[in-house]
Structures are given as C-alpha cells and as structure tokens.
Amino acid sequence: MSVDLGPKFEPSFEGIPPHVSSEDLVLWEEFRRRSAKDYVAFYFDVSLGTGEEISGPVSENVAKAWQRLTRFRADVVGDTGKEWHLIELRPNAGPGAVGSIQTYSTLWSIQPPDGRVVVPIIVTDRCSRDIRVVAQLAGVEVRCLSGE
Numbered sequence: 001m002s003v004d005l006g007p008k009f010e011p012s013f014e015g016i017p018p019h020v021s022s023e024d025l026v027l028w029e030e031f032r033r034r035s036a037k038d039y040v041a042f043y044f045d046v047s048l049g050t051g052e053e054i055s056g057p058v059s060e061n062v063a064k065a066w067q068r069l070t071r072f073r074a075d076v077v078g079d080t081g082k083e084w085h086l087i088e089l090r091p092n093a094g095p096g097a098v099g100s101i102q103t104y105s106t107l108w109s110i111q112p113p114d115g116r117v118v119v120p121i122i123v124t125d126r127c128s129r130d131i132r133v134v135a136q137l138a139g140v141e142v143r144c145l146s147g148e
Contacts, residue, residue, distance in 0.1 A: 002111035004047035005077060011036040017044035017076070024075060024089040030145050031089070031123045039078045039085075046074040048107040074104045084108075084118040093124035093142065098135050105140075 009017070011032075020028060051067035058066075078085035086105055090097040105120040112118065121141045135142045 002048060002050075002107055003113050004071075005043040005113060006046060007043070009042045009044065011039045011042065013042065017042075019045040019073070020075070020089070023091045027089045027091065027123050027125060027145065028076070031087075031143070034145075035078075038080060040081045041079040043077040043079070044075070046077045047071040048074055048104055049110075072104060072107055074108075083116050084112075086118055086120045088120075088122045090122055090124050091126070093122050093127045093131055093144075095131065095134070097122045097124065098131065098138055098140055101140050102138055 006018075014032075016025060017028060047068065049072045051070040054063050054066040074086055075089045076085075076087035078087055086101065086108060088097055088101040088104070090100075101120040101122055105118055108118050119141060120139065121143060122135060123143045123145065125144070125146050127135075127142050127144045132142050
C-alpha cells in the first residue's frame with residue numbers, strides 16, 4: 001500500500017483543501033490561480049507508504065486508524081492527464097522541503113497508481129539560489145511564486 005490518492009477534486013475547485021495549513025493555503029490559492037488550467041484533477045493530503053503498526057492490545061479499528069495516521073502525506077497531487085505532479089507546498093523552502101518531496105516521490109515509486117511519470121515539485125514563496133541548485137540536482141522542480 002504505497003499511494004492512496006483519496007477523493008478527486010476538479011481543477012475548478014475553489015474551496016479549502018483538506019488538512020491544509022493557513023500558510024500553505026496562501027501558496028495553494030496562488031498556485032491554483034496560475035496553474036489549474038494545466039490539470040485535469042487534484043488530490044489533497046495523499047497517503048504514501050505503509051505507516052506503522054501499533055503495539056499492544058488494541059481493536060482492529062484502532063490499529064487501522066493508527067496505521068493510516070502514521071503514513072506520510074503529500075500536500076497535493078496534480079493529474080495533468082499525461083503525468084503526475086507530486087506537489088509540496090512550503091513557505092520559504094529550504095532543505096526540509098527537498099527532503100520531504102524526495103521522500104514522497106520515493107514512496108510513490110514503490111507502488112504508483114499507474115505507469116505515468118511522476119514529477120516532484122516544490123511550490124514556495126521564497127527559495128534561495130542554493131536550494132534551487134540542490135533541488136535541481138535532486139530532480140525536483142521549484143516553482144517560486146514570488147518570481148525570484
């Protein structure tokens with residue numbers, strides 16, 4: 001169990017995505033305004049990996065809930081119709097953003113939903129030149145919304 005996309009949202013969706021922080025929401029709204037036309041669907045809070053097993057005597061429902069809660073979560077997955085975009089929303093992106101998106105794309109690759117290419121993308125408001133270089137060398141696209 002590597003990828004659980006969850007509910008599908010149309011590109012025209014203008015509501016608040018599930019489990020998005022207020023800081024990430026600002027980035028999402030600007031990204032959506034600029035880029036929604038490039039997608040056929042979006043998925044939010046996408047579960048990746050297997051999660052952890054709980055120790056001790058617990059009910060099956062509690063064990064399943066714990067496993068679901070301990071899975072990694074990608075902020076957004078965009079479906080372009082031809083490829084998947086794995087999107088990390090991160091204000092002032094730094095090394096943690098690169099590490100997170102690399103972790104998510106690795107977990108995605110274990111059991112992807114189909115054979116299409118996955119493109120890891122960091123969407124941010126600020127990003128240093130050094131982090132851009134690190135991201136590029138790691139195969140991660142950076143979209144800086146401030147235009148820096």
